[in-house]
Amino acid sequence: MPEPTLYERYLELKKQGVHQRDAVARLGVSEGELVAAFPETQYLGGNCADFLPELEALGEVKSAVRNVAALSEKTGIYRNLELSPMMGTAINLGGLDLRLFMRHWKHIFAVRNGEARAFHFYDTAGKAIQKVHLTEAAAIPVWERLCAAYRTDAAPVFETPPEAAPYENVELTDDALAAYREEWKGLKNVHHFRIVLSQFGIDRLQGLEYAPEGDAQKLKREAVEFIFRQCAARGMTLLVFVNNSGIVQIQTGQVHHVDRADGWLTVSDFAEEKFNFFLDDAKLAELWFVRRPGSNGIVHSIEAYDDRRNLVLQLFGRPADAEAESEAWRALIAEVRQQYGL
Incomplete structure (x- = not known):
């Protein structure tokens, strides 16, 4: 009897009520690897800079962003997008309001589950960055057009990064600590805080x-x-x-x-x-x-x-x-x- 495929092993876990995020850990793969194994998944390559501006044509979408502790789901239009090689913004106060760190965006998948359709974005290790779900039937032709335009037969390559070394506290001298606190008090923009930290x-x-x-x-x-x-x-x-x-x-x-x-x-x-x-x-x-x-x-x-x-x-x-x-x-x-x- 042949060994069950990754997708078949996932289905067995799903029958037991195991959520996809937990199944990934039990299967010993990344979420990107698992999604790539779904039969209705299409790989659209990694040209996120060209692909992301196309999302506005989908109209209202549900954007899901998560980390180990939190999940944010916001429905809105992917508009006012400005991208550079390193950063991106979609500034829409009260709407789909995003800040993007582009060096991490490596893989695009078109994912279909029954009638539901979405685009998933993953980093080089296969960790999910964002999932963009269609909410309107009128957007299906746009989804199909994007799939046809970006689909590639190339297989996604995921790279497991080396385990990060534990952070080691830095002991600041009295003078350095005083200087740091002066920099803190002199901040003009909260976004400059990371610059002070790096200093x-x-x-x-x-x-x-x-x-x-x-x-x-x-x-x-x-x-x-x-x-x-x-x-x-x-x-x-x-x-x-x-x-x-x-x-x-x-x-x-x-x-x-x-x-x-x-x-x-x-x-x-x-x-x-x-x-x-x-x-x-x-x-x-x-x-x-x-x-x-x-x-x-x-x-x-x-x-x-x-x-x-x-x-x-x-x-x-x-x-x-x-x-x-x-x-x-x-x-x-x-x-x-x-x-x-x-």
Whole structure:
């Protein structure tokens, strides 16, 4: 009897109720390798820079972005896309609002499951960056046109990167620490924070540990649920950033329906915001309050990290270009620090 194929082994796990993400680990393959084995999958190569601008023609799509802890699903139009060799943006406040890190985008797949159709994007190791699902039947001819235009008989090649060495803390001298804190206080844009970190050779988490007094505080992970529930109860706008190595997806809007299901924190706001959010907060290794100068005043935010020190979730009370944070957001943050601070 021949050995079962990868797809057949996956189907056996699926019958047992194993989700695709968990099946990948049990099968010992990447998600990209598994999806490539599906009989109705078409490989469209790796020219993401040319392909991504084509997505606007699909009309409204559902964009799914996830990491080890969080999943963000936002329905909108893939418009206002600007790409460079390293970066990309699709700035659509309240809509499909994206920041792309293009060096990680390596593989495109057209995936069909019954009547459902989607485009999947993976990095060189086969980790999912973004999945773009069709939501309108009128988009099917566009999907078929793109499949015909980009389909290739070449087989996708996935490369497993070497295991990253554990991060080693950098001990700053007293002078270096003082200089770092001055750089922090002198920030004019929160996006420049990564530049400051690189100047001192430290990662983001250690940067919070070295923050000026009162500008960063470790929190209990339960603070995330409290924030979502309070934003819903108080009718507050919340910005939810979910990212992986290749993309940041940003939701800006009010919070409406917060619940728990199978241990996950869920926000089911499709009817009001075309947005759904799922968080396995047990996977959050560290949660921090952060206060930094921005282009329009002080910015208060929440940052969550996984057990590999990767940033997986950020929460803000206003867009970066807004005039100022609301007093309601600052009051909520003060409550969070008092009730959940460590």
